[in-house]
Amino acid sequence: METISDEELVRLYVETQRNAYFERLYERYCDRVYRKCLSFIKDPVRAEDLTHDIFLKLVVKLSSFREQAKFSTWLYSITYNYCTDQLRSQNLRREVYMDDGWERLDVGNDDGLAELAELEAKQLQKALHQLPPEEQTMLLMKYQDDISIRDIADLNGLTESAVKMRLKRSRDKLRKHYLEGAVFWLLIAIKLALSIRWPFR
Secondary structure: OOOHHHHHHHHHHHHOOOOOEEEEHHHHHHHHHHHHHHHHHOOOHHHHHHHHHHHHHHHHHHHHOOOOOOOHHHHHHHHHHHHHHHHHOOOOOOHHHHHHHHHOOOOOOOOOHHHHHHHHHHHHHHHHOOOOOOHHHHHHHHHHHOOHHHHHHHHHHOOOOHHHHHHHHHHHHHHHHHHHHHHHHHHHHHHHHHHHHHHOO
């Protein structure tokens, strides 16, 4: 069963309802779906619950898979949409944003400048979480999962030009949030470095 494609596993499961086919899909994608849920929710236990929910939904939805896109693309779309719905309905965006790393500014070991390399990636993640869930979803589909514009358009019921416009608008907002945050953290890092080098007496 290792060599059977995802799409063939779906066909076999729909035709036979044998759990072994679904279990193989689960084994292939459980960790990836969990990581995507965790990137939205930031709570490992909640991310596990969402992953479980998504695979329960998947059992019901498999018969509607039409192979217009790769199975992985289709599954990631379901995952992103479900996580987006959860964020919207349970108002988790504030928690997601606030939980991100104030502890980064621990400068006990050195002058604090060593944190700047890590800061950059985390600042980008914080900037991403300031966007509405729908915009996060589209950016992640395109730039994290490398899903084509055409597939994103098909999965979301949009035209390709509408997807391109939304991606551009979301990229511009992401860049704005990132630059605003980066300037703030850079000023904090400089202030900390100066206060450690020239402490008040």
